[in-house]
Amino acid sequence: MLKGISPLVSPELLKTLSEMGHGDEIVFGDSNFPAASHAQRLVRADGHSITAMLEAILPLFPLDYAVDFTAALMVYRGDTEPKVWSRYKEILGAYPDGNKEFLTLQKPDFYERAKKAYCVVATSESEGFANLIIRKGVVR
DSSP states (O other), X not given: XXXXXXXXXXXXXXXXXXXXXXXOEEEEEOTTSOHHHHOSSEEEETTOOHHHHHHHHXXXXXXXXXXXXXXXXXXXXXXXXXXXXXXXXXXXXXXTTOOSEEEEEOHXXXXXXXXXXXXXXXXXXXXTTOOEEEEBOOOO
């Protein structure tokens, strides 16, 4: 047991976050995301939402200062963006380099980027179009 680390961060996820280098990306897939078929490394976070996972890892995870975006999202085809996107902006904006614009990608482009990511975290996020990619920065 370690102090100061959320119990949502499994030993496997902690190891994965530690192994990631500057510029590596991590995908947080919602409950409909084809995580197993798109992951180079798959970490399961069953029973947890993407917002809960972000709140758990961001105290440990430096966001990348060297890009123009904070996160990448899959384009939503409805009239209004998913409610969870505003929560992402709020959560990420509380951390250094987390207050930039979000990059939105068409579904095929998002999936291709996810296949190249260092890791995919499969969550139980129930809101549609909640998939999110963030990029690791450096500890400064």
